[in-house]
Amino acid sequence: MMAFWQIVRRDLLLARRQGASSLLGVAFFVIVVSLFPFAVGPDAIILASIGAGIIWVAALLATLLSLDRLFQADFEDGSLDILVLTRQPIAMLVLAKTLAHWLTTALPLIIASPLLAMFMALPVDVFATLVISLAVGTPALSLIGAVGAALTVGMRRGGVLMSLLVLPLYIPVLIFGVGAMGAAMMGQDASSALMLLGAISLFALVLAPIGAAAALRLALE
Amino acid sequence: MMAMSRLHQYANPMRFARLSKSLLPWVGALTILLLGIGLYWGLVASPADYQQKDSVRIMYIHVPAAWMTLFVYVNMAIASAVGLIWRHPLADIAAKSCAPIGAGFTLIALVTGALWGQPMWGTWWEWGDARLVSVLVMFFLYLGYMALWQAYDEPTKASRAAAILALVGVVNVPIIHFSVEWWNTLHQTASVLKIGGPSIDASMLWPLLIMALGFTAYFVVLLLWRMRAEILARRIHVLMMQKASA
Numbered sequence: 488m489m490a491f492w493q494i495v496r497r498d499l500l501l502a503r504r505q506g507a508s509s510l511l512g513v514a515f516f517v518i519v520v521s522l523f524p525f526a527v528g529p530d531a532i533i534l535a536s537i538g539a540g541i542i543w544v545a546a547l548l549a550t551l552l553s554l555d556r557l558f559q560a561d562f563e564d565g566s567l568d569i570l571v572l573t574r575q576p577i578a579m580l581v582l583a584k585t586l587a588h589w590l591t592t593a594l595p596l597i598i599a600s601p602l603l604a605m606f607m608a609l610p611v612d613v614f615a616t617l618v619i620s621l622a623v624g625t626p627a628l629s630l631i632g633a634v635g636a637a638l639t640v641g642m643r644r645g646g647v648l649m650s651l652l653v654l655p656l657y658i659p660v661l662i663f664g665v666g667a668m669g670a671a672m673m674g675q676d677a678s679s680a681l682m683l684l685g686a687i688s689l690f691a692l693v694l695a696p697i698g699a700a701a702a703l704r705l706a707l708e
Numbered sequence: 709m710m711a712m713s714r715l716h717q718y719a720n721p722m723r724f725a726r727l728s729k730s731l732l733p734w735v736g737a738l739t740i741l742l743l744g745i746g747l748y749w750g751l752v753a754s755p756a757d758y759q760q761k762d763s764v765r766i767m768y769i770h771v772p773a774a775w776m777t778l779f780v781y782v783n784m785a786i787a788s789a790v791g792l793i794w795r796h797p798l799a800d801i802a803a804k805s806c807a808p809i810g811a812g813f814t815l816i817a818l819v820t821g822a823l824w825g826q827p828m829w830g831t832w833w834e835w836g837d838a839r840l841v842s843v844l845v846m847f848f849l850y851l852g853y854m855a856l857w858q859a860y861d862e863p864t865k866a867s868r869a870a871a872i873l874a875l876v877g878v879v880n881v882p883i884i885h886f887s888v889e890w891w892n893t894l895h896q897t898a899s900v901l902k903i904g905g906p907s908i909d910a911s912m913l914w915p916l917l918i919m920a921l922g923f924t925a926y927f928v929v930l931l932l933w934r935m936r937a938e939i940l941a942r943r944i945h946v947l948m949m950q951k952a953s954a
Contacts, residue, residue, distance in 0.1 A: 634876055638873060652852040662888070705865060
């Protein structure tokens with residue numbers, strides 16, 4: 488358990504030392520969403536009806552964009568080998584790095600999301616559902632993405648391949664995330680979609696570290 | 709590789725080559741027989757639908773292809789698991805050989821779905837049909853699997869990476885299918901065609917089942933063929949390496 492928090496701390500420290508670059512994901516998220524009013528026009532009714540979907544897709548892409556660095560830097564400078572040699576379970580290492588990734592990339596997205604909801608003219612009373620749905624759903628994005636990142640670590644064009652591997656697996660998260668928003672927009676109870684979203688996250692929490700660990704072991708051979 | 713072959717007697721590629729060679733004509737004949745009967749029954753002898761007229765006959769290709777999409781993926785995942793756990797080289801080859809076949813069936817299901825959708829719904833593509841959308845996602849999964857194989861130079865490493873992906877995928881397939889169904893009921897469009905289920909008449913069900921068996925036999929033929937080709941390709945590769953180093 489000590490080792491787990493040590494790795495989380497190390498990755499958080501690394502992210503902080505890199506300064507602004509860890510906030511690039513949020514910048515990307517905000518810019519992508521703000522492109523849509525230019526593309527579809529400033530009509531508040533249209534923006535509100537597509538807003539939740541666009542924010543979710545942008546969150547998905549922003550997560551994906553940052554994922555290819557999840558193991559890559561450690562793989563290149565050899566610290567991944569050392570981490571594996573410490574004889575800690577690799578699945579735990581994956582979980583620690585994924586948690587740090589979530590804290591540095593997904594959490595800022597969640598914090599920024601009400602601003603974007605405002606941009607997309609969403610009604611104020613669904614802001615809370617947006618934040619909760621992102622908070623419940625993004626762990627699944629990071630965890631499933633970790634498998635893709637581990638499978639493509641050390642590849643020359645790993646990022647493009649990873650999006651092909653991971654994006655189809657993101658579809659259920661997207662559906663239930665936007666489903667919760669749709670229910671909230673219509674004034675209904677969003678909890679069933681949120682619970683299913685949570686189920687996917689918990690499911691990924693159990694299985695994704697095992698898959699990612701197997702892939703990392705393969706990459707380090 | 710050699711030690712591996714001695715460990716598993718059925719993993720011996722030579723034995724497989726002999727077995728598959730004697731098996732192929734029989735399965736091939738069965739395929740031609742089943743597809744011949746199924747196609748004649750489905751396209752000529754079965755009654756036209758009272759609503760959809762003759763365009764219902766697309767079903768005899770579309771539905772078996774859509775079934776195969778899932779069937780081949782499950783086969784690929786089982787072969788992947790066997791390859792990953794027991795390091796069975798033939799299972800790796802089987803998993804690799806499944807992917808393009810499955811992608812092909814998926815493509816057939818998508819194209820025939822679009823062709824069927826045009827007269828039925830008036831559009832080539834109908835997001836309202838959950839099954840069609842699921843098949844599209846399956847197509848993406850197959851593409852990712854094949855791309856991962858391509859990305860590695862060494863076949864042993866590629867087979868293990870691809871096996872991990874196939875297993876992650878097969879766990880996700882029911883989740884994806886269920887979520888697409890759920891999404892679809894949220895956005896239900898006016899006239900979604902219901903095929904299958906208990907409403908289908910026996911005069912249509914029988915040719916459909918024969919076509920499904922025919923597709924399965926066809927899959928076995930293609931699989932054996934691809935596996936043989938893969939084994940030969942690897943042997944050529946080894947021989948060329950030997951020649952180059954000699």
